[in-house]
Amino acid sequence: MSQLKLKGIITPLVTPLQENGEHDEEGSVKLVNHLLKGGVHGLFLLGTTGEGPSLSPVVQREFIKTVTAQVNGKVPVLVAISNPCYSQSLSLAKYCSDQGVSGVVSTAPYYFPLNSSEVKNYFLKLANDLCLPLLMYNMPGMTKIHYDVETIVSLAKHDNIIGLKDSSGDMGYFHQLLNAFQEKDFMLAEGPEELLAETVMFGGDGSVCGGANVMPELYVKLFNASQAGDVTQIRQLHRKVLELGDAIFSSGGYGSSVIRGLKCALSIMGICEEHVAPPFQKLDKREKQQIHGFLQNNGVLNS
Secondary structure: OOOOOOOEEEEEOOOOEOOOOOEOHHHHHHHHHHHHHOOOOEEEEOOOOOOHHHOOHHHHHHHHHHHHHHHOOOOOEEEEOOOOOHHHHHHHHHHHHHOOOOEEEEOOOOOOOOOHHHHHHHHHHHHHHOOOOEEEEEOHHHHOOOOOHHHHHHHOOOOOEEEEEEOOOOHHHHHHHHHHOOOOOOEEEEOOHHHHHHHHHOOOOEEOOHHHHOOHHHHHHHHHHHHHOOHHHHHHHHHHHHHHHHHHHOOOOOOOHHHHHHHHHHHHOOOOOOOOOOOOOOOOHHHHHHHHHHHHHOOHHHO
16 A cells, blocks of 8 residues: 555646536546646545535545546546544445545544544544545645654654645745655655745655646646756746736635635636535635636637
């Protein structure tokens, strides 16, 4: 299980939905094809960008089945199994294994706050019980739990814990992790895409970038430039990533803006509809016009 190697741009897919909240299979197929054509190195389902906690078990499983069938082994597929209920996390992991998923991703169980000892014991138990490799997910903005470096170093000794996705946005913390694992084979990826270039240039393995749903080639190019240390190209591409964020992620002004903005962009591009899971709502006409203008000005609608 621990042979899974992850590196590069791992896209956290939005979950295409129909107006009634059911899974949009056609939209999911189009989205996967769009991302594979864009050259991304892996796909991540049911995370924050994928509205995972807001989706029914039926929708979750239909999405997993559709994506894995369409990918057909071309790139690794990861699935978030985070759930306050341990047995439900294991049940979803078992389904993932049956569908050919490459590995699973999990936060510590949210709602009840945990101390470092409880976090460590939870991940050790999960890693022992899983039939797939485990990537830990640090998302304190949502879970209110932050893993200290010592806990991560200790957990990394387990053969089935292969890495960490850090979405804290704390680059000082991430540099501590990079320093702790500079001599060890342990995957470290950042979530905030404005940190992609710095992450890779200082030795990180990649980034989990929501904007890659819309412009996958942009993020792949920035990853490649960062690996090569091409500062001129990095500055140009990094600026474009920031522009995308300003245009798409800021629409609406709430925590759901990333999801709603991405789905709006994808609907304009003809990939999937913009329906989001309750309690969120679609963007208004003014916000849609802003996103349409960005896509038009950047040649996305002409490609």
